[in-house]
Amino acid sequence: MLSEEDRRLLHILEQDCRLTPEELAIQTGLTPDYINKKIKQWEKDKVIVKYSLLINHEKLEEERVTALIDLKVLPQRGEGYDRIAQRFQKFPEIKSVFLMSGDYDLCLVVEGKNMYEIAQFVSDKLSPLDVIEATSTRFVLRRYKQDGIVFYGEEERPKRLVISP
């Protein structure tokens, strides 16, 4: 179980992983030493998996397409969906692999330069697999919000009085 302090520390790091242990110490009341040790431990235990960057590719006007690919898969004896899921994990084009409830079994998030590239990937790499019974590919048309960040639409800019009691 995480202590209240550790939970808070992780929460702050999750919002901004660029803060130094010294800055984190000021903002949490913990010591830089403690924070250093904690972060090292979390990195070692893979609690902290990666420090990543969220890029808004639209701003760069780069071609980039995201697709959600739902798959109906024949589960394999003794292994269920694990083996096939692990196989998908190895494709760099596939950003996420989820086992889902509902009509389809696996959901893949695939990124490519354009629709053609993704269509090619589906027909070359996924559809020919015996275990796959059906696929349904849906392309992302607009990214309104991702990972808690609003990408599209006007930001709220409420006006406050300069001074109030």
Next chain:
Amino acid sequence: MKQYLSPIAANLKPSGIRKFFDLASSMENVISLGVGEPDFSTPWVMREAAIFSLEQGQTMYTSNAGLIELRRELSNYLAKHQGLNYNPENEILITVGASEAVDLAMRALLAPGDGVLIPDPSYVAYAGCATLAGAEIHYIPLRAENDFRLQVDDLRLAYTPNCKVLVLSYPNNPTGAIMTREDLLPIARFVSEHDLIVISDEIYADLTYEGAHTPFATLPYMRNRTLHISGFSKAYAMTGWRIGYVTGHPDLIQAMTRIHQYTIMCAPIMAQFAALEGLKNGESAKKSMILEYDRRRRLMVHSFREMGLTCFEPLGAFYVFPNISATGLSSDEFAEQLLKEERVAVVPGIAFGPAGEGHIRCSYAYSTEQLKEALERIARFVKKRL
């Protein structure tokens, strides 16, 4: 036309922050640490509930005391989170912000010539409302060496036999001070011994960063002697909705409800629906705002101490109240020069009463980036004067 004004209205002093408001509003590129409200907008669940209520055509008056669903939920909430037990039928009144509750309380309790004890420094409305009620104000100085906690000896010195009401407001605006149960016990004894009624403005109760907040009404024999005032403005970031409440003995609440009935009728219904949603489903949004304030609070105290200023650690609300007397400036001069030189607006301590002199109030209801920029500018300003 001034000759037509009643003497009370004519003599009502403008709030001490007015001058700075006018000055700061006229300047460009000002970072203001002068705001007494959250930088967050109201959590979406609550806004959405209000929108839904409007779509449903809920645009009528509510009962004078407020929606019974809201009073019931509030009663449960206060019992669960603060150990306070009030009957939603006759011991809770929903008001137009905690401000209205303060006004109602003063008017219900004080007759011309009655004495009211008000801590100094304190939020600007107490003295204003007491004046409107025709009461005689007795200030009790709060001292930096006591971390701005009210001391019973100072209360005793300020007390005169015509005093009927004591105003308390912890966690405190402008100092950020809190009072623990142990700190409050001698005050409660004094209140009993001198047959006082306490108007306890606990609007910042949820913004307590160490230990649990002690509601004054939970102290021995204080329930019936306390008008417990709070609201949704600070913890739920709802300042503009104007929604607050007061709880207490049915006789007092009934009298206040009568005044409320003739002057206000009822609090805005959509604000009541939003508040109700906040009590039901706003807890996690509230908690994440509190965590954010706590980070900033630590950053502020650290930075002011780094500058070489004395800054006691505020454990509540969202203000720091550093001592700036080492700069050789009065709080008014400090605030004015800082604004002109570095374009940072703060509120001089004197605006909250004479005992606030030597301090400035800095709100940390701003993003960390804004705070860092403001603190850099203040540090540059202070460095030249130490």
